[in-house]
Amino acid sequence: MATTTTMSHQAIGSIVSHRPFKASQFLKEPLNVPMKFRPKRFKIEATASQISVVDNTFLSPSKNRPQEYKKKSNEAALILIRHGESLWNEKNLFTGCVDVPLTQKGVGEAIEAGKKISNIPVDLIFTSSLIRAQMTAMLAMTQHRRKKVPIILHNESVKAKTWSHVFSEETRKQSIPVIAAWQLNERMYGELQGLNKKETAERYGTQQVHEWRRSYEIPPPKGESLEMCAERAVAYFEDNIKPELASGNNVMIAAHGNSLRSIIMYLDDLTSQEVTTLDLSTGVPLLYIFKEGKFMKRGSPVGPTEAGVYAYTKRLAQYREKLDAASQATLD
Template sequence: MALAACQLTTGVHTTVAHLGANATSTKCCWSLMFKRDGFDELLARTDWPLRISVNRMFKCCSAVCDPGTLSEVELARSYEPFRTNESTLIIVRHGESMWNEKNLFTGCVDVPLTKKGVEEAIEAGKRISTMPLDIVYTSALVRSQMTAMLTLTQHCCQKVPIIVHNENEEAELWSQIYSDDTKNQSIPVVKAWQLNERMYGDLQGLNKQETAEVFGKEQVLRWRRTYEVRPPNGESLEMCLKRAVTYFKDNIEPQLMAGKHVMVVAHANSLRSIIMYLDNLSPQEVINLELSTGVPMLYVYKDGKFIRRGSPAGTKEAGVYAYTSNLALYKDQMLQRTLTKL
């Protein structure tokens, strides 16, 4: 299984010994390949994994295939997020919750995942297991936090997700980590109520089908899918958007601007709001946007713009490993050809 992970990471089916023995030659071939095809200027700023030095990648893969070769600290250090003018944003709606399963209006009621939701979170983790991550943002609700933690258990960096407690000075002081090595093996997880699901007011806890039978399908549809209409004593999508997007602009976007790689795990409506901002959608377009539970979506942040890459289908998809599908396929084909000749 570990060898398969290495093969998926490199895009080449060969042995680890073969990879290690040819690290220097391969690195030279990569440089020549990019220079010959006019990509030499791209090489300095092309992000993960094309920018990984081959020696470092082989070190990481060898450690995965033989955990005894490196200590936990050394293994954590062999995985380092990469700093370029591009950064990644991964968006995940939480896995199925117990009230999703019962078809109830959930809103800001704090309910956990179902068994299916747990499986969806783990599958999401597998899809993004070899993508760089520096920091994770979740809502203040447990279904979002469960999803984030389960997703991170699948990540190849083997770092420990640690929830940041900054509610007050005492909480921040009591949760301090005093080991630099431990910090290097951790991924901070920041909770924010602004990323919570839309508050559905008097509808929370009601069955959606029964509510439609009482108030009529059209009225319930207006409450759920109209941009400006509020459910009784609840939030409209417009109100949810204001808090979620404001938080994104003030806290998450600066991380991306600094070259950090970010994952946001939240809810259907708070993520709809953020996607409306990222994709410049109209109110009509956003109310028709469907987000499946536990399915990651990938964006690239570059030159102040967000480029939507869609949802990685799995770790074998070439597009997961680069910022354009053509460049990813080109890299895979050329690396295969180079190692075949060695």
């Protein structure tokens, strides 16, 4: 079924661009995206009065970060975290691209997530452009043993980039670049955004609402199907995140239930049937290792504090030993 979706300002999410532009200019045809993720029917037409997004294709992250951030290794860690509970998760409302902050419980979940990954190296963070994902990333990093400072790279204009430049080499070494990308936003839930999930199921039927929420191909009214969400999220992952992993940079992605489901579908090579049963809890970090062009799942911690249930690789174990040695040296 070929349909064209025209999105309003809610479609992509947040933030600012005062320059007139067509959002379609940011949806490049991805070159390396597998057939199942190539845009088939995804077309956005909007002007700046209807839509506003972070122009984060203006400067691509890997090309514009200083050399110091780049390093080589034959293995890299990839952490995926769905944001902690938001105010609309608490109220059981469809949220989609509406920009809602974390609840107190969500803040706690983000901090607990941070404890679980506190021994895993992180060189670079990608978040969506929505505050609940950004809060989660920042709160999680407060718990990291390496104590680097996450710094948002503002690439939306040359001026923003220049003004947020860090001049001290020493300080730069102690920081982690954070790149916010609207392509990692939650799926646009269309006319369901702001509706109560239980009431919607009562009105339209449990089966219909389940299809809107979990099927791969069926979009909610005027919203994005998981397939459409994958077309932007997986393309972004392939174009901007995978090259970082291939260069040995350890990456954390803080994003959303459905943008992460689409990325996990790609990483685990799930079928459109298998992905219907994939459901992500808030604030639980998943770990993958990227090695020799392949993604290997290393599990997800179940305990509240310890990362030990991850299947550590030798390199991760060495990193942890270094952290232990550094803490011991501080105590001595």
